Amino acid sequence: MKAYLTRRYWLAASHRLHSEKLSAEQNLATYGKCNNPHGHGHNYAVEVTVGGQIDPASGMICDLGELDCLVTREVLERFDHQNLNCLPEFQQAVPTSENLCQAIYRILEPRLLAAHLEKVRLEETSMNSFEYSGGDQSRRCLGPQPAP
Amino acid sequence: MIYLTRKCEFSASHYYHNPELSAEENCRLYGKCANLNGHGHNYTLEVTVRGEVDPTTGFVIDLKDLKELMNREVVETLDHRHLNKEIAEFAQRNPTTENLAVYIWQRLASKLNVAKLHRVRVYESHDLFVDFLGEA
Numbered sequence: 001m002k003a004y005l006t007r008r009y010w011l012a013a014s015h016r017l018h019s020e021k022l023s024a025e026q027n028l029a030t031y032g033k034c035n036n037p038h039g040h041g042h043n044y045a046v047e048v049t050v051g052g053q054i055d056p057a058s059g060m061i062c063d064l065g066e067l068d069c070l071v072t073r074e075v076l077e078r079f080d081h082q083n084l085n086c087l088p089e090f091q092q093a094v095p096t097s098e099n100l101c102q103a104i105y106r107i108l109e110p111r112l113l114a115a116h117l118e119k120v121r122l123e124e125t126s127m128n129s130f131e132y133s134g135g136d137q138s139r140r141c142l143g144p145q146p147a148p
Numbered sequence: 149m150i151y152l153t154r155k156c157e158f159s160a161s162h163y164y165h166n167p168e169l170s171a172e173e174n175c176r177l178y179g180k181c182a183n184l185n186g187h188g189h190n191y192t193l194e195v196t197v198r199g200e201v202d203p204t205t206g207f208v209i210d211l212k213d214l215k216e217l218m219n220r221e222v223v224e225t226l227d228h229r230h231l232n233k234e235i236a237e238f239a240q241r242n243p244t245t246e247n248l249a250v251y252i253w254q255r256l257a258s259k260l261n262v263a264k265l266h267r268v269r270v271y272e273s274h275d276l277f278v279d280f281l282g283e284a
Binding site: 007054057 | 164166177241242243244246247249250274275276277278280281
């Protein structure tokens with residue numbers, strides 16, 4: 001029996017969206033308030049979905065404690081309470097949530113041995129979330145928009 | 149094809165124990181959940197069905213029928229129960245959230261006619277849920 005388990009984690013981090021490939025005006029036009037030179041922060045929710053067979057002996061897809069340890073060690077300790085722009089992952093890439101979501105997936109995928117990593121979903125705010133399941137495509141999901 | 153999801157909640161207690169393992173191994177595998185005195189959760193169940201919209205009613209399924217089915221097969225069966233001690237399915241099998249999702253699927257799938265069962269999602273807490281799509 002194949003099932004999918006999703007665990008939600010939290011991290012708080014700051015960032016500034018700014019591309020060296022764009023002029024100051026283009027950066028402001030592209031990123032708006034997120035281009036503020038002093039940066040700003042979010043409480044990110046990270047949803048990690050793993051898939052696999054339910055082990056008949058344990059009744060579990062994978063050991064939740066091991067998953068927690070892996071995500072805590074490799075993701076939360078790396079990104080929580082950090083300025084994303086200062087981290088090696090974002091010296092060449094802008095720390096958008098698309099790129100953070102992909103970075104988290106790429107950190108976890110080769111290290112997760114007990115089950116298959118199906119998806120990483122990153123909520124930047126309650127209005128925005130981002131999903132990455134490997135491959136070339138990431139998906140941006142906008143939450144309910146305020147009434148005009 | 150359209151998908152409809154309905155939620156319901158139930159509260160139940162359980163513990164995890166594998167009789168083939170020693171007390172220490174159970175503790176290592178299941179952590180706090182191995183406490184034989186049990187503990188409890190407020191579970192949230194999301195049932196997603198899929199089908200075509202009926203041109204006459206505009207429904208994929210009559211919501212009242214789905215609510216009654218979920219109440220009868222899940223809430224009235226599991227709410228305020230001790231899963232290990234009161235649900236026959238879990239006398240031998242651990243009532244993990246994974247196994248609970250499969251159990252709920254098996255109770256609902258054959259009783260849905262108009263719309264097909266697409267997904268059972270069981271939240272054990274707001275930070276942890278399991279999806280079962282009936283896959284082997």
